[in-house]
Amino acid sequence: MSDMSQLELSDIFSVDREGKPTMKIVLFGPPSSGKTSMLTVFNALRRMENPDTIVSNLLKIQDDSGRTVFFDQGVFQTPPFKGKKFDRLRYQLWTVPGEDRHKVQRDIIMSGVDAVILFLNFENIARQQNLAIIKEAREKIGEKFGKKIPVVAYINKSDLDKNERIDKRELIKDLIDEGAIQSDKAANVVMTGSCLNARNDLLSILNSDEKLAYFESNRLRLDKRPESVGLIVRPIQKLTQLVVEQRLEYVQSI
Numbered sequence: 001m002s003d004m005s006q007l008e009l010s011d012i013f014s015v016d017r018e019g020k021p022t023m024k025i026v027l028f029g030p031p032s033s034g035k036t037s038m039l040t041v042f043n044a045l046r047r048m049e050n051p052d053t054i055v056s057n058l059l060k061i062q063d064d065s066g067r068t069v070f071f072d073q074g075v076f077q078t079p080p081f082k083g084k085k086f087d088r089l090r091y092q093l094w095t096v097p098g099e100d101r102h103k104v105q106r107d108i109i110m111s112g113v114d115a116v117i118l119f120l121n122f123e124n125i126a127r128q129q130n131l132a133i134i135k136e137a138r139e140k141i142g143e144k145f146g147k148k149i150p151v152v153a154y155i156n157k158s159d160l161d162k163n164e165r166i167d168k169r170e171l172i173k174d175l176i177d178e179g180a181i182q183s184d185k186a187a188n189v190v191m192t193g194s195c196l197n198a199r200n201d202l203l204s205i206l207n208s209d210e211k212l213a214y215f216e217s218n219r220l221r222l223d224k225r226p227e228s229v230g231l232i233v234r235p236i237q238k239l240t241q242l243v244v245e246q247r248l249e250y251v252q253s254i
């Protein structure tokens, strides 16, 4: 396609029920790795920085103990593009329930997925669970895994003491051995962070005596976004970018 001026985002993305171009990102990880926490913090951040980027309220389907039984889902959208040439792009974030017994739910949630965050857990005790979930994700998606369907790995709970944590190099080795990432790209697509720190840093802004200094027109200033929060936004940002790049390349190739 030589003339891209006529291109609409809905030509290269699926559209949701309202006809808006949308991508579906799944946070795929073992139980208690922090997936629900990630979505909760991300949603709170969007609300503080720009409520207009939240399309629908965070949906959590949990049992009495707060465990995810089916999924959590939030729908967000990019700010308007300059010149409004394009529609705003929506991105749905879904989590899966990580327990073994919820394998069928994970199958259902993965249908129509555009990109995957392998949401891993730094805790020592989680090594086997991390490995099992990496294998499962690759089996579910098949040959598109890490190719047509981009994958990044995010390892949560970086706040833990070194002796409570898995060695990051071991995790990277598992990711490479399972074909989830390519060794030369590890630095770009393996990320770490702490939802706990991000949550606490947002709360301390909200409870601060100097709260006003953080806000402008009722919005958290971008230059005041805590570093811990930036770390949990990164995998989402990286994946949306990878999906967009890949779709545009596809268009240029036809």
Ligand SMILES: Nc1nc2c(ncn2[C@@H]2O[C@H](COP(=O)(O)OP(=O)(O)O)[C@@H](O)[C@H]2O)c(=O)[nH]1
Pocket (backbone or CB within 6 Å): 029, 030, 031, 032, 033, 034, 035, 036, 037, 038, 066, 068, 095, 098, 156, 157, 158, 159, 160, 193, 194, 195, 196, 197
């Ligand atoms: N230390 C630590 N704990 C965390 C972090 N993120 C989540 N948790 C805790 O891990 C537990 C499981 O979190 P949850 O979000 O329900 O995990 P999910 O099962 O993957 O959805 C909860 O007790 C969280 O408070 C983190 O970054 N660091």
Ligand SMILES: [Mg+2]
Pocket (backbone or CB within 6 Å): 035, 036, 037, 067, 068, 095, 096, 097
């Ligand atoms: Mg959960």
